[in-house]
Amino acid sequence: MEETYRIKAIILNRKPFRESDLSVSVYSAEMGKQVLVARGAKKFRSKAAAHLEPICLTEIMVVRGKQFDYIGSAVSDNCFIKIKENLEKIEAAGRAVFWLNKLVKEGESDQQIFELLKEYLETLDKINLKIESESFANFFILKLLENLGYRPELHQCVLCKNKILPGGNSYNFLKSGLVCKSCSKTENFLTVSDDCIKLLRVILDKKFAILNNIKASESLIIETKNVINAVLDHL
Numbered sequence: 001m002e003e004t005y006r007i008k009a010i011i012l013n014r015k016p017f018r019e020s021d022l023s024v025s026v027y028s029a030e031m032g033k034q035v036l037v038a039r040g041a042k043k044f045r046s047k048a049a050a051h052l053e054p055i056c057l058t059e060i061m062v063v064r065g066k067q068f069d070y071i072g073s074a075v076s077d078n079c080f081i082k083i084k085e086n087l088e089k090i091e092a093a094g095r096a097v098f099w100l101n102k103l104v105k106e107g108e109s110d111q112q113i114f115e116l117l118k119e120y121l122e123t124l125d126k127i128n129l130k131i132e133s134e135s136f137a138n139f140f141i142l143k144l145l146e147n148l149g150y151r152p153e154l155h156q157c158v159l160c161k162n163k164i165l166p167g168g169n170s171y172n173f174l175k176s177g178l179v180c181k182s183c184s185k186t187e188n189f190l191t192v193s194d195d196c197i198k199l200l201r202v203i204l205d206k207k208f209a210i211l212n213n214i215k216a217s218e219s220l221i222i223e224t225k226n227v228i229n230a231v232l233d234h235l
């Protein structure tokens with residue numbers, strides 16, 4: 001007898017698999033990240049395939065298999081149409097999903113990560129995106145890193161443990177956090193402005209809809225984006 005279970009998953013990506021199948025990466029609250037096989041791509045090219053498009057929230061009935069779990073049926077709940085009508089939003093969603101797929105291991109379920117991704121996509125779908133796509137995706141990535149246990153230390157110096165005060169601080173990627181002014185003198189770390197430190201704290205604290213309306217200069221947005229990119233480079 002076949003054993004089945006149901007998940008509500010966000011489709012991360014999909015690619016051709018074997019002769020006529022699709023391999024579909026999904027993230028669900030129930031199971032975390034999984035790679036499922038959709039048997040018979042021809043069959044799935046029609047109606048069901050639309051429900052398995054990347055960046056869709058889809059209800060999937062999964063059939064347990066010996067080697068792989070298979071997609072028995074798939075019905076999309078939300079395909080985030082307004083993301084797909086807008087190139088900037090597609091880029092912002094694509095970058096977020098790419099990094100989630102890269103950073104999250106299979107089979108570790110985490111309700112908070114699922115909710116974070118869902119909130120991000122729902123917000124992106126609704127808003128008039130005011131932040132450049134890579135920066136907006138980096139807001140998601142920073143929150144994702146926090147959820148994965150890589151929260152950057154933004155309040156005390158990672159070297160001497162003193163409270164971070166305004167002026168002359170830098171970022172130490174090996175220790176994942178800020179270095180105070182006096183410790184920054186001893187070694188060469190990436191200098192971080194006070195406004196950038198504030199913005200990093202705000203990103204971790206606020207919801208995406210609020211972050212979209214943040215009042216920040218273009219240079220501050222770029223500095224913050226570069227710090228988050230550098231964090232990713234050092235993972």
Ligand SMILES: [Zn+2]
Pocket residue numbers: 157158159160161162179180181182183184
């Ligand atoms: Zn210090």
